[in-house]
Amino acid sequence: MRLSTSWMFQQSVNQMISQQSALANTQNEVSSGQRINVASDDPAGAGQIVSLNHVIAQNTQFTANIDSATTSLNTEASTLSSINSALDSARTLALQAVNGTLSDADRTSIATQLGQIRSQLIQMANSTDNNGNPLFAGTSSTTTPFQVAGNGAVTYTGNDSQQQTSIGSGLQIATSDPGAGLFMNIPAGNGSFEASAGASNSGTLVVGANSVTDLSTWNSSLASSGGGYTITFGANGAWSAKDANGQPVLDSSGNAVTGTYTDGGSISFNGMNIALSGTPSTGDTVSVQTGGKQDVFTTLDNMIAALQPGSSDTQLTNVMSRQLESIDQAQSSISATQVAVGGRLDTLQAQQSTYSDLNVTYQSALSDVQNVDAYTAISNLSLQQTALQASLQLFAQVKSMSLFNYLK
Structure with missing residues (x-):
């Protein structure tokens, strides 16, 4: 088999070029700290890097x-x-x-x-x-x-x-x-209804705490009440109630709801209870209204207005009690x-x-795919440098060999 001098030269040059390319890639890995610097380094890995990023x-x-x-x-x-x-x-x-x-x-x-x-x-x-x-x-x-x-x-x-x-x-x-x-x-009042003393009351009646005591009875009564009641006091604390339509409130037996109030007592019917204090005058009223709304600024306005000179203690107490409910x-x-x-x-x-x-998990996964093992890269760099130097020295020796040198 005949080997020409030009062929040997070309083979040596190709080998050195390949080694220089590998050395350059390794140097790039060491300097950047990354195994994949361009997609061609590892197409699959490059795709993973894009996804993880x-x-x-x-x-x-x-x-x-x-x-x-x-x-x-x-x-x-x-x-x-x-x-x-x-x-x-x-x-x-x-x-x-x-x-x-x-x-x-x-x-x-x-x-x-x-x-x-x-x-x-x-x-x-x-x-x-x-x-x-x-x-x-x-x-x-x-x-x-x-x-x-x-x-x-x-x-x-x-x-x-x-x-x-x-x-x-x-x-x-x-x-x-x-x-x-x-x-x-x-929501005004206790959230279900607001009970308040009539503005024209002349007695000392004060409406206190009030609440729904029987929710099912209260809910069923609302449909026929028109959304509220008016309690009217007569002589000696006697009282009667009408709904918002002006009709007398009836009990389960069909009788008109009435009663007698004494100072510090309460009035209860249709699933609600209203605590009272003081003494009502004949014709004084207490209204019960549902579905009312009041903003906090109006609440404070009402409190401020009630504190102006001219209000009686009873009026002031009634207003403040209702505003406290709103608060x-x-x-x-x-x-x-x-x-x-x-x-x-x-x-x-x-x-x-x-x-x-x-984030810790994804960063770790990205590092595994993208980053180079520094110890391995440096070791490869040293080996590649040594191999390239050996190739250069060998090429220099081969290049100097010829038939004329042998004949000498």
Whole structure:
């Protein structure tokens, strides 16, 4: 077999070029720390890298959304706590106000403090989150959901929707609560009905605590009552009741519901109980109304108005008792929202912990696919450098060999 000199030269050059290419690839791996620098290094591995990077980027975005949602909900929770504290202060002042020993100046001072609380509530109701979005406007773009008119009346310009943030694939969480349910549409009275003394009463009758004692009887009576009752007092505490249609209220036997009230007693019929105190005059009334709503700002307005000079102790006590019921309902709504916000924060924390664990797993998987084993790469680099040097030396020797040199 004949081997030409040119063939040997070409074979040696090809071998050295191949070794130089391998050495260059290994040097690139060592310097970059990555096994795959271009897709051609490992097409299958490159596909895995693209997929893993996409998942990691998605989880990073969800984590950022969770951080933002957590900040917003923490801000809302803090604001709701402050609002609850303000209502506690209003409650304390209302209880102080019914003290019969207070002077007109004392009551005026309490009214001034209630006015300050009202202003604070409006300010807190218009609070914003860390991005400047109102906490209680729903999804409305308005920056001031609670507007104050020239006469002091407060209106809500937001909507009843909740802002949502995506915290996972197909998973969203509410990051705000509409203000209508928190501040405006508060059920009057005990939540089922409101019992109040007639504005023209001349006796000392005070309506106290009231409640539904038999829910089934109460619910069945509402259909025929027209949504309310009027209790009218006669001489010596005798009373009778008519429904909203002006018809006498009948018991299960078809007899008119009547009774006699004594100071400190109560009136019960159709599944409800109304505690009373004081002495009614003939013709005094107590009204029972269902389905009423009252915003917290009106509640404070009513308290302030009742504290103005000219109101009797009985009138003041009746007004304050009803407004205290409204504060109870408002705080109940706030407490329910606080519980809901706390639940959402727990969900966010659990989801964030899940993403933290997943991120470690995905980063480890990405490292396994993409990153080079430094020890192996450096060892390969040393071996390849040695092999290339040997090839260069051998080529130099082969190149210098010829027949003429042998004849010499």
